[in-house]
Amino acid sequence: MRNFSIKIYIPLTLAVFMVLGNACMKDFLDIKREKTQVVPVYLRDYQALLDDGLMNLYYPYLLGEIGSDDYFITEEQWRGLSNPVHQNAYVWADDVYQGERGEDWNRGYEKILYSNFVLEGVNSVKETSTNKQLRDELMGAAHFYRGTQFFLLTQLFCKQYDKATANEDLGLPLRTSSNINLSYQRSTLGETYRQIVADLDKATVLLPNHMSVNTRPWRAAAYAMLANVYLQMGDYQSAHNKADKSLNLASYILNYNDLDVGVNLPFPRNGEGNKEVIFYSQMDNAPILNVTRLNIDSVLYDTFSNDDLRKQAFFRFNENAGINTFKGHYSGTTAFMFSGLTTAEMLLVRMECSARLGYVDNAIADLNLLRFHRFAKDYFEPVSIDGIAENEVLETVLSERRKELIFRGRRWHDLKRLNQDPNQAQSLLRIFGSEVYTLTANSPKWVWPIPPDVITQGNYIQNER
């Protein structure tokens, strides 16, 4: 009897359990754990990723901005900094990181992962006549972001582009897949720039002709970014061409006469309603670049004419410190520095290229166009072609660029490219009492080292220092 029971009941029970279990188990378990966690499938999921603030924040400019000469800090302020990376970057120390992470590298490659994730995802969504527009826009935006990040990282971690050596100089690891199991070694600088140009070229084709919000890239932004890339490469013809195309799509220049330049923050928050902004992005906030420490060198300050409204709009006299500090953030907050693209910047690119290519009239015209919008209405006097020697045009244009693009992350890029020209090259100095730190124009320290954790994990070749 007992044997019978065991023989019958146990298999019977097990059979019942198995049938019940397997039939419903897959459906029962095939459920997301968290509702806001979504396995991305639809285009709207990818749009939501590209709409995230991460794609507009933490642009990798910090090392360059900290290391350049828009500002200076006192020794006491410097000693009070808690982040050793910022301290070291300020004096271009040999060991920049002291074991800490490199936020520029991490933030740049994080956006590249997003771009790759979106490109792969959108590619797997079949194109239909109804989704083509959105699909193109998302692909275009992903290419824009990837190209832009590669470009910005190149400025920090690679040598200045030189056509002659570009195919030997070290570029970036060109990570173009979200698969973390794939490994990419450093490419040549030439390959890196070809990737940047290819990405941005695709973006100019795919992106729409109109801006919806200033945090989403559109065609004018892609042309503007491309213009910046060509300018950095020294390809002035192409840079002129792209800047011109961008200006054809977006040409509004903000007239500072319409602003109350005296207030603490003259520009609207987040570039809201500032039609000069083609694309909005900002840098990470670093205590070293906090408003209390942004001391402006009096030489730079004095280059602004008193009739130039930028002088009032950009600077504020800090009575406690007895020095001028910066307040002209296009972000509308002192917490973050704007690093996005503006029509005024495109004018500057176009005028510089015109000057370099010998179209002096065009350069002067663009210069006057910009100045008209920057100078006090009653005091604006156009620069006359007759009043300026031809060889001074470039210098005037570059000086205008220096003034307009202060604290936009452009200074490091400009210093790097201008250092190639012996007439423009300059060394930077940091002076703490008797101690003087120098960054000479031909120093290898214009290339920041790759963060140590990246080198250890990825086995990349480190930059010389």
Next chain:
Amino acid sequence: MKKYILLFIGLCVTVQLCAQLSGRVYSDDTKEPLVGATLNLIRTEFSTVTDGSGSFKIPFVTIPDTLLVHYTGYIVQIIPLDDTPTDLDIYLKTENTVIDEVVVNTGYQSLPRERATGSFTKIDNDLFNRSVSMDLISRLEGVTSGLSYELPRTLGGVPSSTPNLRIRGLSTIRGETEPLIVVDNFPYEGDLNNINPNDVESITILKDAASASIWGARAGNGVIVITTKGGTSSRRPTINFNTNISLTERPDLFYDRRFLPPSEAVELEREFFSRGLYGKEDWDANTPALEILIALDEGNIDAATANNMLDGLKRYDLRKEAGSHLYRQGLNQQYAINISGGSDNYQYYLSSGLDNNASNLIGNGYERISLSAKNDLQPIKKLNISTSINFIKSKMMNNGISILNLAGTNPYIYMRLADENGDALPIVKNNRFTYIDKALEIGLLDWHYRPLEELKMNDNITKSQEIRVNTSARYNLRQGFNAEVHYQYQSIGNSTRVHHVTESYFTRNEINRFTQADGSRPVPLGGVLDRSGNTFTSHYGRAQIDYNGAWEGRHEINALAGFELRHEQNISDGSSRIFGYDDQVLTYISDMNFNSNFPIRPRLISSRIPNGTSPGRQFVDRFVSYYANFAYSWDTKYTLSGSVRWDASNIFGVDFNNKGVPLWSLGGAWSISEEPFFISNWVDHAKLRVTYGSNGNAVRSISALPFISYGFTNSISRLPSARIGSVGNPDLSWEQVNTVNLAIDFSILNRRVFGSLELYNKQSKNLIGEDLIDPTTGIIGLGNGYNIDNQWNYADLRAHGIDVDVSTLNIDKAAKWETNMLFSYVTNKVTNYFAEPNTPIIRFLGDSSIPVVEGNSIDQLYAIPWHGLDGGGSPLVSVDGELGNDYNSYFSNLRREDLLRVGTSMPPYFGSIRNTFTWRSISASFNLMWKGGHWFRRESIVYNWLFGPSRLTHVDYLTRWQNPGDELVTSVPSMPERTDLRRDQAYMFSEALVERGDHIRLQDVNISYQLPQKITRNIGVSQVRLYGYARNLGIIWKHTDLDIDPDVRALYPQPLQIAFGLQIQL
């Protein structure tokens, strides 16, 4: 009944021998008759109870038969009836808990301790009720071996009362460390405070693999099984009433060493002033002392007046002010009543409880009502249907203002809350008085913050409601075989409502900040109402078949197999805020402008109105489990047990769900004292147990699929957005804990000494840990603003330890003296972990999230060497073998190898000694608890914080280096001219500030008195017990000489609590 009579007649006819039996049942102790004792005849299944005089009568007895006599609280007496008895006088012996047969409950089955191979701790009803508390978990402290009960450090905050429980140390690195809690056979996911302790019958703690592995992928941290009370078939209803009142002292606000005496604090502000550390804008908030110094500096008052005013401030001490205006003596009241009873085919248990707590922070309190009904029904033979319904409603008032809520987290110590007449005074909060005083003139609302007025207006209430319904049916298929099904539904709803009335500072401040230059108010007049809530629902189902059988008198088998489905859903409603709210007519202002930036006072920086709204979240957890368990005993000497369980879940990855291996255990027990060769005069019983097996720990925070998370908002465009949460991990699995347990149970000297000794080794593998990935992949790990998960199953951890549990009956006469001793040792070591090589060294010296290092304990505490102070009062550090003050190069050259591994922050040794004295019906017990072998880092003065925005002081400031030579007597550095965090760190991270944590405390005292039955019978009740209980009685001995409680890293230690209670049984 008719059926029985017929049966008896039939039996009488066939067996011939039948007779009538009568007699009385007495208590052996008191010799008093027992009313309502149950008598059962085993063969004829006849039963009856004694009447009011303790007499009984059985009409037909067939010989032979066996008579069983039961009475609650007494040992069952078995009387064989071999010849015709006449009158029987039966004396029942009182149940001695010490020698009671222990039945342990795993949540799937109940089994006698004798047949268990695994490691259990059973807290029976008496031990559980020794403590008086509103909650259940605090009653486990100090009575459970291997259970460490640590209140989390709140670093100067209000002490937490929710402990971190660890059963036998750690078995995970990044996963959940809390044990699984099971209430009435199913996991309990609600707030444990929702369980009325008066309904709890017993608690069983499952510690090793064999006991816990039946819980599979959730059992890795051990399991606490709570069994609630049920009905009895005693026929006569038993009514139990229990009430107690407990008083909590006012907290000792002078405990926290961060506050300086007011006189010193005021003097220190001169230093702040001379260093220019005060707000210079006309709205910047400054302390009253600084305002006086500013006025002096600006020539508005003369030096004599200023000094007078400063001396005036020194008279006040916030700790005293707060002690009388913000704190009070707490009062907790508890009332519980239950009725149980039943018949042979129906048993019931009904209970209700009411708790009303007034916290020692004025304005805070808690109320709970709990109702439960449990019914067991046997409608036909072989079928038992059981249902229970529990309903709990609670309300938490959170209106108190703690000393830490006053101004930042670091109030100025000479703050006054009320004037001489007791009227509320304003305190300096966000803005300067001179700025605020202008508010009314320029059309703003009054902008002062008066804590005592706020205390009256605060309206912050969290309500909770829980319903738990259990249904089960058990059917006896045929001899030994039973099938059962269980279903449980649980629903918990919590909602919080915070109403900031128009007059409250919060509302006035929001309105004023946003009031525009033209007087318009983007934040309208009227109250602000914040609401949030969450709901939890679960459905659990189980089908199980079991077999219990014995044959040939030697073999015994218990086996069960079953499967289980679990579905849990947790919905958080997020939060919502409405403005311009009128609580009288429930109207609010709907056309708010949340999108524009407004210049806000005082700085006129632009900001949007914080809309206080968030979308909420929703989680679903599902489990499918199959399990089986068996135990075989031979001749009661040898027992072999085993279990196997397989879990699948929507948490685990697809690959793992498909291929996952089951969790299992094997165990054996040998009652060596039963062997014929075992001859001993002094050993009564000895049993060896060995088990091995594996449990799991499901880490719910990690996802198997690539996913993106919605719920973000682009701070610039305000577009809703999503972020990548994980690039996917199809191999995600549970963490696995393999445990070996070796144990001996013993009883010697006629059961005067008994207990157990257990040794265990827990090898955890497949643990979740951060992987080291090249950041170029875009995966940087969680935290610091990065969101993409880099955690996988790979790490290993080992924990091993000893649990000793010894009880002695020292005196066993009219007076009794019993001692229970617990001793536990546990330690852990990380055996495989990818430690980040570039981890900043400072993180090892921090207070939380200390990096995990392979080869060290997870609880490792590090410090840097201390070389004393130099002649100028600065800490010395060693750079290239030379002592000096170059802190920057010291810290930049500091390597992980240079750190001192001081010890662990969790006690490796802990235990308790409980002595119970009983004389007649008075009993008293004292529990001493001790912890040892661990270290802690104490706080001290950090000048960078002192002169930083927090102005954090510390009494060590008073013993700082001040004059040459002080370096011989103090290790507190001098006050530097310029603050240097590195200089502070050379002191605060050094071994000078690490202290041994060893201590012994008198945990609690319980005294109870049971009224003699003579008296109780006269008043018509069967039992009356009066009891007193005191807890948090303080430290008896500690290793450190400082006035610090090593367990308390909070604003104040848990205050003394004294309770009085009364229990009546009808």
